[in-house]
Amino acid sequence: MHIPFLGGRREAPAAALDPEGVAGLLAECELLRSQASGDGIRLDDTAASLEALDQMVPRWRDDEEVLPWLGNDAGLYLGTVIVRTVAGAAWRIRRDGRPVIRLPSGRETDVVAVGREWAASGAPQLSQAYAEVAEN
Numbered sequence: 001m002h003i004p005f006l007g008g009r010r011e012a013p014a015a016a017l018d019p020e021g022v023a024g025l026l027a028e029c030e031l032l033r034s035q036a037s038g039d040g041i042r043l044d045d046t047a048a049s050l051e052a053l054d055q056m057v058p059r060w061r062d063d064e065e066v067l068p069w070l071g072n073d074a075g076l077y078l079g080t081v082i083v084r085t086v087a088g089a090a091w092r093i094r095r096d097g098r099p100v101i102r103l104p105s106g107r108e109t110d111v112v113a114v115g116r117e118w119a120a121s122g123a124p125q126l127s128q129a130y131a132e133v134a135e136n
Contacts, residue, residue, distance in 0.1 A: 036052070099111070105136060
């Protein structure tokens with residue numbers, strides 16, 4: 001229904017986001033860090049730590065409540081490693097609120113989806129997903 005005197009709908013102005021603040025929040029990954037620490041893995045935001053995560057015994061797959069949260073954290077951690085080690089990569093929050101990685105080429109990677117797939121099935125491996133992004 002078009003009611004001319006009411007005018008058009010206005011979109012809320014995009015809030016200015018502090019890239020470093022957003023990156024810091026997304027890097028927390030508390031559940032993943034706790035699981036990794038329990039297995040003696042130190043998450044130091046490097047590609048080597050992704051390889052170590054790929055070798056973890058996936059005990060979380062038996063817990064339907066933990067699985068999606070751990071997958072979310074795994075994706076955010078993958079994104080954190082990419083942003084901190086791939087020149088020009090940055091977080092971007094889509095209109096639907098989902099965080100993605102934007103590469104210098106303009107390509108976007110939904111790291112949360114990758115993390116959830118990894119948590120559920122082990123594939124693709126986090127280190128493999130990182131390598132594919134890093135080589136582009």
